[in-house]
Amino acid sequence: xxxxxxxxxxxxxxxxAEDYDVLSKxxxxxxxxxxxxxxxxxxxxxxxxxxxxxxxxxxxEGMNDALGLSLRPQVLPGFNEFDFSGLLEARHAKGxxxxxxxxxxRTHFRALRDTVLEWQRGEIDAPPETFEAFSARVAGxxxxxxxxxxxxxxxxxxxxxxxxxxxxxxAPPDAMIRLQLQIKNCAMSRVVASAKGEHLSxxxxxxHITAANEAQLLTYS
Numbered sequence: 001x002x003x004x005x006x007x008x009x010x011x012x013x014x015x016x017a018e019d020y021d022v023l024s025k026x027x028x029x030x031x032x033x034x035x036x037x038x039x040x041x042x043x044x045x046x047x048x049x050x051x052x053x054x055x056x057x058x059x060x061e062g063m064n065d066a067l068g069l070s071l072r073p074q075v076l077p078g079f080n081e082f083d084f085s086g087l088l089e090a091r092h093a094k095g096x097x098x099x100x101x102x103x104x105x106r107t108h109f110r111a112l113r114d115t116v117l118e119w120q121r122g123e124i125d126a127p128p129e130t131f132e133a134f135s136a137r138v139a140g141x142x143x144x145x146x147x148x149x150x151x152x153x154x155x156x157x158x159x160x161x162x163x164x165x166x167x168x169x170x171a172p173p174d175a176m177i178r179l180q181l182q183i184k185n186c187a188m189s190r191v192v193a194s195a196k197g198e199h200l201s202x203x204x205x206x207x208h209i210t211a212a213n214e215a216q217l218l219t220y221s
Contacts, residue, residue, distance in 0.1 A: 002194035003150035004201070005142065006045065007161045008034070010055040011062065012185045012219045016102050023058045027185065030208070030217055031062025034186040037208035039067050046149025047071065049141070051079035056155045059186070063155075073155075074148065078141025081157035086128030087115050093125070105221065109181060116159075116177040131173070138163050146193040158183045165189060168200045184209075185219045 011027035011034075013020050023031070050056040050073045060073055088097060088111070100107040118124050120131045138160045145152045162180030166173070168191060183189075183204055190201040209217050 002192050003146060003152065005145055005191040005193055005198075006043070006151070006153045007164060007189045007191060008059070008063075008153065008155050009158050009161055009183050009185060009187050010053075010059040010155060012221070013055045015105070015108075015221050021054045023055055023062070026217075026219065027055075028058070028062050030186045030219070031059045032065050033208040033213070033217060034188075035063030035066030038063070041207060043151075044069070045071065045151045045153035047145075047152045048073040048154075049076050049079065049145045049148065049152060050155045051075070051081070051157065051160070052077040053080055053157070056080075056157070060155045076141045076144055078137040078144070079154060079156035079160050081159050082116075082119075082134050083128045084112060084115065087119055087124060090124050090127050091115055091118060109221075113177050113181070116180075117174055120173045120176075134159075135163060135167070139167065142191075142193070142198070146198075161189060164191070165200060165203060168198050181220070183220070185221070 011030040012024045013027060014022045014024050048060060048071045050060050052075050056079070057073070098107060098111055102108065115124070119127060122131070142164060145154055158180040159176070161183055162176045165179050166175040169175070184206055186206065186208060188205045188207070189203045190205070191198050192201050206218070
């Protein structure tokens with residue numbers, strides 16, 4: 001029997017702050033809004049999985065303020081984001097990092113894209129995790145989640161979700177970063193999983209965003 005995985009990217013974290021892995025004030029509002037929208041749609045999961053990062057947990061907690069479910073989330077570290085800071089350290093081990101990485105969004109996302117592409121091509125020496133290991137743990141986490149019920153809600157990060165979507169579509173590895181950069185905060189993508197395999201049902205849904213609140217709630221980082 002086929003089931004569904006609801007892959008949800010975390011709400012807005014704290015770009016430019018000392019600790020990125022904390023939801024911003026807007027991020028908390030986004031998570032509560034998504035929970036309310038899912039409740040209104042009647043989407044009730046059988047199980048909940050989250051990555052092991054704080055922004056994953058805080059997003060779920062905000063969502064559940066509105067959902068009011070007694071489900072205890074299962075923490076699956078396979079859904080964690082890749083270590084971008086560690087990749088940057090390895091990439092620039094012999095020279096300084098570009099200026100403005102943590103203050104200028106354009107600079108940040110250009111560096112993110114270029115770093116991921118070099119990582120995928122095996123051009124970064126001694127990365128904190130190989131791209132192959134990242135790919136395997138994300139796929140493994142999806143298998144673990146799919147075994148938990150017919151409707152499983154998952155809170156993860158853009159890289160892990162972008163990789164999942166690209167893999168399900170049979171896209172080349174470089175599709176991952178192009179997808180990742182398009183995934184909105186608190187967006188949901190649905191995957192149908194069965195014994196025959198997985199396929200993508202929807203991508204980048206934002207049921208909590210309307211014409212009235214789009215200017216306040218729509219973010220990508």
